[in-house]
Amino acid sequence: MSLRARAARVRALLLTLVAFLVLTATATGCTSGGDDRPRIVVTTNILGDITREIAGDEAAVSVLMKPNADPHSFGLSAVQAAELENADLVVHNGLGLEENVLRHVEAARAAGVATFAAGEAADPLTFHTGAADGAGEPDPHFWTDPDRVRKAAGLLADRIVEHVEGVDEKTVRDKTARYDGQLGDLTAWMEKTFAAVPEDRRALVTNHHVFGYLADRFGFRVIGAVVPSGTTLASPSSSDLRSLTQAMEKARVRTVFADSSQPTRLAEVLRQEMGGDVDVVALYSESLTEEGQGAGTYLDMMRANTTAMAEGLTGD
DSSP states (O other): OOHHHHHHHHHHHHHHHHHHHHHHHHHTTTTSTTOOSOEEEESSHHHHHHHHHHHTTSSEEEEOSOTTOOTTTOOOOHHHHHHHHTOSEEEEOOTTOSTTTHHHHHHHHHTTOEEEETGGGSOOOEEEOOOTTOOEEEOOOGGGSHHHHHHHHHHHHHHHHHHSTTOOHHHHHHHHHHHHHHHHHHHHHHHHHHTTSOGGGOEEEEEESOOHHHHHHHTOEEEEEEEOSSSTTOOOOHHHHHHHHHHHHHHTOOEEEEETTSOSHHHHHHHHHTTTOOEEEEEOOSOOOSTTSSOSSHHHHHHHHHHHHHHHHHTO
């Protein structure tokens, strides 16, 4: 073997070794710059923001879902999957929201990692798909009701104190109480803002079933969804669209609220079905944005959505 060939082989072996060491360090949490705090891994960015408000600096909080992503379709890398199994606590939404991540959460639980399913702890509602059996499915979008977030946040704090060794309980409790007050203020502000929407305009149509909790809390009626499902991965049939347009005509609804985390194509299809006289209003319904882009935190998201919904329904 020539000297040049041997040198190339050595370089290749060194690169392989470096890649292996980086992968191993990442999977075991050693890339956190020597951060020896306990680790909480959160699946969605909405729950990530809520968890950081509660845990503060008491734990290193890692969020798997990137800003502007769709929680129904985002997946994990091998390194992220390993991160779940090396966490002190895994926080996830549950109720079928993170469809491509659930098996990894279950694997972490089977490995002995403590988990917390926020949606399952927040008195979940059901929605009906219109199927012949009339069966309801659990609605995972509990965060559209800030009062349910208050309940989930309190239970999450209990879970952190119980299972995340090394956190200061008083600090966690104080931060939870502070955040609880902010959520209470948010509910009061939303009630005041929505009070301006007349009764005959309190009807909602969305891309898919996402605002059932908001409707239940603030007195709206859900007329239907372009996709009669709780996931963005489904598609509407021609009969679905026909049924929805008939319901909208009957209720005199001309506004559709579409998720910012997915294209508005389906809502645009509905606009075509109804002759073009339909307003499509984009909301930050299932994902936070980058900081400073309109919905960098849960509180920002809810205030932006409330303002947009009130204006869209009143025509202001």
